Amino acid sequence: MTAEQEAELLSRVPTGLFIGGEWIDAEGGKTFDVHDPATNAVVHTIADASPADGIRALDAAVAAQDDWAATPPRRRSDILHRAWELVQEHKDDLALLMTLEMGKPLAESAGEVVYGGEFLRWFSEEAVRINGRYGLNPEGTGRMIVSQRPVGPSFFITPWNFPFAMATRKIAPALAAGCTVVVKPAQLTPLTTMFFATLLQEAGLPAGVVNIVSTTTSGKVSGPIIADPRLRKLSFTGSTEVGRRLIADAAQNVLRVSMELGGNAPFVVFDDADLDKAVDGAMAAKFRNIGQACTAANRFIVHESIADRFANRLTERVKAMKIGRGTEEGVTIGPLIDGDAVAKAGALVADAVHRGAIVHTGGSAIESEGTFFQPTVISDVQGGSDILREEIFGPVLAIATFRDEDEAVRLANDTQFGLVSYVFTEDLARGHRMIDRLESGMMGLNVGVISNAAAPFGGVKQSGLGREGGAEGIHEYLSTKYTMIPVDPGIPS
Template sequence: MSAQTKLTPELDFDVASLPTDLYINGKWRPGSTGKRIDVIDPSTQTVISSVADASIEDALDAVAVAYQAGPAWAETAPRKRSEILRRCFELMIERKDMLAELISLENGKALNDARGEVAYAAEFFRWFSEEAVRLNGEMSTAPSGANRILVEYQPIGVAVLVTPWNFPAAMATRKIAPALAAGCTVVLKPATETPLTAYALAELYAEAGVPDGVVNVITTSRSGATVSAMLHDPRVRKLSFTGSTEVGRKLLHEAADNVLSCSMELGGNAPFIVFDDADLDAAIEGAMIAKMRNGGEACTAANRFYVQEGILEDFSRRLAERMEAMTVGIGYDNATHCGPLINADAVSRISGLVEDAVRRGATILTGGKALDREGFYYLPTVLTGVPAEAAIIREEIFGPIAAISSFETEEEVIRLANDSEYGLISYVYTGNLAKGLRVSGKMESGMVGLNRGLASDPAAPFGGTKQSGLGREGAHHGVLEFCEMKYIAVNW
């Protein structure tokens, strides 16, 4: 591990000043359980704060409040909703440094990644502030000429939003912004590993002018039972979830009982294909972004690297050199390139995947071990010669491990890339645009980065195929996820 600048860098804000109670109807209140949930700094394994632990009754109170606030918010002029969302964007940008440090503190990600997340998260408010005034309907004449066909979009109603720990700001704003733009009210349940960001942003929304009851935020140690209770409340009409495919399947079963509309952004196992005619410099840069953004703890992270035989050795060597040069350390230290994983279980799981690959014949070019120190650290790792039967090829890695395999032909790599239950994103590098577009079209994924290691954009539809999810977030499509389409047959 490279040396760090300081053992425990100082923060530019006081953690004790952050809100930590439930946010319901514009007020902060303790959970009725009387219990608290500790928040751990993964960089040091120390407790940095605690947040309220909501009961099922607290959650249903939040649903009731959101339901009561719904009609007034739905009737609010689109321009006014737009201006409130725009103000949320402006406040996030004004406080970007503080928010980045907070994300890094409770999540562990490197400050540079955290700053990128804040900018990305804020942009959803700017984008959907513009979409709020563009929910245009349709009008046409029936083919028979008997009547006009009028189509309008109405807010779907109360939305339950369940977000993960890996992007505590962006995964919340990517759901809250379109919901509010459409005229919906929401109950957000963030991950208990990273709740402080969600509560800090709730305070910001209120300052921006979001009315009481429109956004409610609760944390709970009984996630399954609490979310289930909300999904079985008839006042709830929408579920938007980001997380693992395993949990997503369970929530879809729960949502079926009340026939809820569901947007599901689930797991990924992204292939990263490099043809031997690719610009190798660009491919290495793209690989570092696609693999090491957020330390690999991203559903869009490149997991399976398929490199054509002609450049396999050069690509593997250069990627290993770049990974080995990364400074591993405390997330909120400016010198850090790669922070810790989220918890001890993540380190154990990553270690098991690497050990399994090595037993099956893979070679470690760099890394391949956890660090013996306080915090949940695993060295950036490059494996070569990884066989198709290795668990690391089949499972979502969610860590700083690049697993490289070789291929010979275009047909072979398309088959290998699509041999997965997941279909979120694929990456393709080639100097031949026609080939790149041809291969991109054959990828069984909702998104493709063609000669790009980063595809996420609030203006683009984010989502996957197969068991990577349902629906899309971002773009104009994102606001439609929170709308009901109403058809009116009319004569005049």
């Protein structure tokens, strides 16, 4: 990828706020820079929204709500499907933008375009399948109509780590259900969402149905929107700490909320596991997106009889990984998102080593203009280590051991989080027991990647509320309405 190609693409990325179908400057003309974490160079300069700009975006969403809710489902479906087609036409542009602003290798960015695009296609199909029910009540005195109505104007706060997929995973079901939206993309990675908005325009989306406000003052812009009584839904993907505060804020107006929060995924490998499958699964579950994923395996809980072999084989694979800017040929590990992420990874490894863990490879930051951390494998991680309690969000694979199934379950469930778990075993009965015993909203059995637009994504415990994707995803944006009609003796029941 040449500098000229990058510059040409960036020239097509809007710099303003997308409100009411128009790209406008922020109040006072304020702007901020977006940086490439691989080089720390400025990628683009864009509008920095004020609280007043946020309310203007909500005004636009509210003004468009009734017409969009009344738009025939087939029309909503066609717009979403056309958006999916445009994503396929611009897949290389979207992938490059993600790599420039977030740092992931270009091949992974291309994979995210495919994954994120599927939410548009899936929910284009779900838009025409919103249904209810009709029937006589048990007493025979009336007929019941149960229907589904759009929740109403919705506010989305999306994270930096999957800037395309996290936008489509929220926007697509909302539009399919008939809801208008305001989106606040992450300050670190707003460009992909902004470019996607141009594709929605081209797909024929009416003005005001989707509004985008980028800002460096997230709390100040989000607060008035959440407090506004016209807002009916809040969806957030990010840390549990921030999610708790947003839930409290949303409670003031009793908003519908969807929260996809932190994870601390266990990756359990039993002594009867196919080691080839387990190693392949571990590489996918840990190093996808440079380890910066809520679904990333965080704690590798391996039977003591195979732990050494597992660690040695992983170490060989990790040592062969190529580190560099995501646009470079063959790179598999790009930079972490910022310096804080690098410092956190280093501190977690240092704490584990202090408590007795062994470093097989990596373990430290890489000195460069960017924010790189060596892909790392450590074993013999002791109980009480910070790395077993905190979400790593980096390319560090930490191995602890267990003796029997009960201990494996206890260690896996020993966390406040419950987003996803991974289990490798060739014993089918044990696999089914793990489905029942592990406290997580999702599970991969002998697989290291589970996300799919057709499946419900979400967790239990402090990993969140609600589900995104699947048949369940559209119901987060629908309200159930019940109507009673008295029995007319002249109409057959």
